[in-house]
Amino acid sequence: MLKGVNRVLLGMAGLVLAVLGGSVLAIGLGAPAPSWWPHDGRHDVLLDDAERTRWRDEGWWWPAVVAVLAVLVLLSLWWLLAVVRRRRPAEVPLDTGDGEGASLRGRALEQALAEEASRLDGVDRAHVLLTGRRSTPRTRVLLHLRPHADPRTTLRALAEGPLAHARDSAGLPALPTETRLHAVRHRPERVT
Structure with a gap:
């Protein structure tokens, strides 16, 4: 959902800025x-002296300006953090048994799981995404099944094989x- 909200907000902000900026540029030219x-006209300023100083003596003006700007800054920071925040753990800690510990790259674990899952009987392709926290990772697996594959057997083989090994x-x-299964669609071939 956040991706959709992000795209809509970016699109609206871009449209408003393009219309206003294009208008200022066109009038200036x-x-x-x-x-x-x-x-x-073209030599008119955006804010003249009367417009800039109209509300200066009002007691509510500066607190209102500061409050609006503070809300805009907080919303912008929230948006930036939501976009930048990682949704995937970069590494998974390993217990080596000697008290030292080590870490496994998240992408390496994803790749190993995907390769082993794609070798299962009835699986054409496999995609794995590591999510969750560093200490409690979760996986999302997408399996593209061949037409002859039995989904129940494939899920059992996935749970007992690649997931158990990982x-x-x-x-x-x-x-x-979380596992999603998709059937691979093959184009019909003409037999002569």
């Missing part, structure tokens, strides 16, 4: 001002997994 434009190798107590 001598084009006639549109009907909604608040100024008369859980045991990383020393994890559990590796919760």
Whole structure:
């Protein structure tokens, strides 16, 4: 959902900035001002002295300006953190048994799981995504099944094979997994 909200907000902000910036540029280059434009001509300033100082003596003006700007800054920071925040753990800690410990790259675990899952009987391709926290990783597995594959057998083989190997190798107590199955569609071939 966040991706959709992000795209809509970026699109709206870009559209508003493009319309306003394009209007200012066009009027500055001598084009006639549109009907909604608040100024008369090309040499008119955006804010004259009267407009800039109109509310200066009012007691509510500066607190309102500061509050609006603070809300805008907080919303911008929230948006930036939501976009930048990692949704995937970069590494998974391993217990080596000697008290030192080590770490396994998340992408390496994803790749190993995907390769082993794609070798299962009835699986054409496999994609694995590691999610969750560093200490409690989760996986999302997408399996593209061949037409002859039995989904129940394939899921059991996935749980007993690649997922069990990954859980045991990383020393994890559990590796919760969400699995999606898709049937591979083959184009019909003409037999002569």
